[in-house]
Amino acid sequence: MWQNCFIKNKLVKIIRENIIFLLLFSVLFIVSCNRTYQHDTIDFECSLEKIADDKNFYADNDSSILIKGVAQKNSEVVRSGKYSVKTNSKSKFSCSVELKNISADSYIYASIWRKDGGPKEFLIISSNGNTKLYKSTSTPVKTDSLGWEKLELQFYLPANFNDKHLKINVWNSSGKIVYFDDLEVLILKQKTYPIYKEEALHIEMDKQEYLKLKDVRLRSFNSGLLQSRDDDWVKGFMFWDSLQMKTELRLKGDWLDHLYGDKWSFRMKLKKKAVWKRMRTFSIQNPMAREGVYEWMAHKIFISESVLTTRYGFVPLTFMSKNLGFYAYEEHFTKQLVESQMKREGPIMRFVEDAMWDTRTFDENGKRNYKKTAYFESSAIKPFSASRIIEDSTKLKQYIIAQNLMYQYKYNLRPASEIFNIDALAKYFAFADVMYTRHSIIWHNQRFYYNPVLCKLEPIAYDCFSDVGLHDLKGRNIFGYFTDHNKKLDSREFYMVRNLFNDAKFVSQYIEYLKKFSDRTYIESIVKPFYKDAMIYDSLVKLEFPKTSFDTSNLFYNAENVRKDVYKFEQEYLNRQIKYGKWTNDILYQKELDTLLENKFIINLLNCYLQEAETDSIRILVNSNFPDTLILLGVGENKDLINEFLVPNIKLNPGYTESSELEFILPKTKANYLYLTRKNTNEILVKEIFNWPKPTGLETPYQELKTKFHLGSNTNYNIEGDKIVFNETNIIIDEPLIIPSDYKVIIPSGTSIDIIDSAMIISFSPVFINGTKEKPVIITSSDFTGNGFTILQAKERSKLNNVKFENLNTLDYKSWTLTGALTFYESDVDLDNVTFYRNQCEDALNIIRSDFKLTNSGFDYIYGDAFDSDFSTGTVDGVSFTHIGNDAIDFSGSKILIQNTEIIGAEDKGISGGEDSQLEVRNCTIENANIGIASKDLSVVEVFDTELVDCNYGLVLLKKKPEYGPAKATLKNVAIINAKIEKLIEKGSVVFEDGKSEYGTETNVAGKFY
Helix, strand or coil: CHHHHHHHHHHHHHHCCCCCHHHHHHHHHHHCCCCCCCCCCEEEEECCCCECCCCEEEECCEEEEEEECHHHEECCCCCCCCCEEEECCCCCEEEEEEECCCCCCCEEEEEEEEECCCCCEEEEEECCCCCCCEEEECCCCEECCCCCEEEEEEEECCCCCCCCCEEEEEEECCCCCEEEEEEEEEEECCCCCCCCCCCCEEEECCHHHHHHHHHHHHHHHHHCCCCCCHHHCEEEEEEECCEEEEEEEEECCCCHHHHCCCCCCEEEEECCCCCECCECEEEEECHHHHCCHHHHHHHHHHHHCCCCECCEEEEEEEECCEEEEEEEEEECCCHHHHHHCCCCCCCEEEECCHHHHHCCCECCCCCECCCCCCCCCCCCEEECCHHHHHHCHHHHHHHHHHHHHHHHHHCCCCCHHHHECHHHHHHHHHHHHHCCCHHHHCHHHCEEEEECCCCEEEEEECCCCCCCCCCCCCCCCCCCCCCCCCCCECCCHHHHHHHHHHCHHHHHHHHHHHHHHHCHHHHHHHHHHHHHHHHHHHHHHHHHCCCCCCCCHHHHHHHHHHHHHHHHHHHHHHHHHHHHCCCCCCCCECCCCCCCCCHHHCHHHEEEEEEEECCCEEEEEEEECCCCCEEEEEEECECCECCEEEEEEEEECCCCCCCEEEEEEEECCCCCEEEEEECCCCCEEEEEEECCCCCCCCCCHHHHHHHHCCCCCECCEEEECCEEEECCCEEEECCCEEECCCCEEEEECCCEEEECCCCCEEECCCEEEECCCCCCEEEECCCCCCCCEEEECCCCCEEEEEEEEECCCCCEECCEECCEEEEEECCCEEEEEEEEECCCCCEEEEEECCEEEEECCEEEEECCEEEEEECCEEEEECCEEEEECCCCEEEECCEEEEECCEEEEEEEEEEEEECCCEEEEECCEEEEEEEEEEEECCCEEEEEEEEEECCCEEEEEECCCCCCCCCEEEEEEEEEECCCEEEEEECCCEEEECCEEEECCECCCHHHHC
8 A cells, every 4th residue: 555655656746747737636636545625726816996886896806706995995096007995094994805615724815005004004814703813914014116015914724723714904093094905815725835856755654644643733723832742653654765664753843833734844753773864763844944944054063063963954755645845854862863973872861841831822712821830840851762761771870860960950050061061062052142043042942962971961952043032132142141140030941041151161162162153264164065055955945935045144244243242241251250250140030920720730840750669669759830739649550540549649739939749658560650630620630750760960970079089289199280290109099080171191101000999090181101111101900990091071182102001990980981991082192002901891992082093002801892992083003902802993983094903812803893984904914803804884994915814704794773874895905714704794785805896695694793
């Protein structure tokens, strides 16, 4: 059936290129998967020249359409023809026309020309039924050479419109003489979309699934918002090129513009390891929901400056075999987002905004309720992909840390520099000013990645453009340039963002990036690589939205405004820091909350947490900001049945100015949902219980180490200005040594450092270890508990010469866990004559997001991987690897030259390139490895003058991760000697050897090894 639907889609595309499309479309309606009935278009003009009787004009092109106003017919002042209508205090209404049988989901356009009018003379469209539609305008969209002004109304009739009749008229409420002429009305029952030559994405589904989507859509129009539920997902198929992919999808968006007409927005989840554009979960939506190409350009600029953001692009779409024109696609918040931008996987965090959206739903009168609730205080902190996190103990521990960081941010418990990677945060906010992407920094649009290496949060920029922004941004070229230091704010969410600017470390970087990003030369350079594609996309968007236009002049204008203010802001900031010790004073919080709320507000003003699970009991915490008493009835494994009743029922007091909270203990049971009711009511409500404890803002491991272990006087080293110089002696480090940035760490030859009692060295400054062959530096752990040597975000290149690392474990402190005995993160380094022996952790050497040189060095008796590098560039030259417990060399997302290197004995792979790596291997020997060389996941490995001896598998090429693709290898003068299997090449991968190509035929190669 689905193949047939796909064929019909192609057929429709061909038919639409021919004049006979409308005739054949009615036939396709009967046989296709599903079709919406096509109504006639209403399209008429009335120049007020044709008179039907003493009351009515009739339309120029349709005599059946009557327009009242003949009694006000006037020939003194006209725009066209002989007549107009004249309105005054006695004749206020005119040009009235009633249109019948108007369908929901119609697009309405009406215009009329006005002379001698002002703000009190209106064009009006209304209905008198249950929908109570009323649209009006007195603001002209254009003025002609004779002084006539054009009034125009354009809008969409919602899916729940059921009045059937519309009335169009003009109203002169001022009483002065005003003229109207040339009425034009267009009502489209369904839009037509341009057909694009670019490859389209096709979505099909069973009719029942489609009807379920329609029900969700109608529910959304009735409530005023799309508030998604877990059971809103439907099953479907997605077609791209020659691929057919199973998918789950649901409607996507908050506001109803995502559901107008037939151009709906969708969230897509591909099944069974299917991928599209290297994404597995993504959204597709109207491109104008994010200002067309402006959003695309912002994402490109963010990525170019290493600010995390969602991948974003454009594609034509057909849905249920119907062309829907041009769409934007956007990556969702999955691990592929951070990995594609060269970051190690970590939880992605958000504030749950459901309680806020409850205050935007319609009341019984069809108006937004705007109830004042504690929605911000009730906004739980949740991860995306929560089920994956709960199932993995390491990920869950990372999430607990991330949750506490989010809580600290939410309630201003710590300075920005202790919560965030402030370099990324400063870029994010500086771009918000220069590109005016401030919609992204509204609290409920903020998304954060927990960086497990830094133990800090990083922002993820998305949802950058909208016509709705922060209400306290108006008139400020620089967001952080507050002038309202004593302002009373009625919502705590503005505290959260403003308090960031009390951290001088953050603001100093923010100011530097404002200067850099607002520089005209910089903007020209950053836009240039993407400008050609931007113009192409803009031309495609214009085919469907001809009034839109992408123009970089807005960016230059914003930048100029920032440049005008940045130095003044910098000076005023410094002055206030000196005078007050902070930039903005404590702001008074003042908010009055509604005490009478309907039951629909209860669930999202309530949060439940699984605090502990003992061997025979569980403890559940319930927190409420609902201003009435709630009765807790029991818990259940699912939403349909209470498994464990609370006897007697537990009363939870109202939460008003402060939240109400209690805990209760139950015999051990699967408690995924809490059942409750409101006092003196019969409605039973069900609330999800989070499978993790409530956040407390507890110190993170990094914060605790920074607080407890200050750099101070010590017999092991001397502080000499900006240098920390270790003594040339035997040193015992038995407690953590945390070295802040802006120093140079110098360890002279002959120094021996013994790290014991689970101590560690963490340096945010570059390290210079100056051993010699005669007097090497030894860094060891005599009790095998040393938690490694870690260098993070050092601003200068480190240099290590003649060093021995022995018996070291990795950083593992209260769930802040790394993998390397020696780790460099965003810290370039040269290592020469460095040896690693008998490490106690996953990697002996781990280099991440750095440039390196490793020369004349050795690895021996290594527990796991010897050298693991992620997202780096560098050279490995003259290095030996012996007795390696896993991979000798394992590089991911990296570009590396490996030469003159010997690997003798690797339990897994000699050399492994993965995740789009580019490796060049020259003059190397690999003996006694399970796999000599592996190329995975879009990696390209070029091997020259190399021997692979006595390996189980000489060369293996495969795809391990579905979001990547097949691998390549090039061999020249490569000898594979005495291998059990010389080459294992997966289908899609290819080996080029001495001018010949060998294409893979194997399937599921990853299944043999992982």
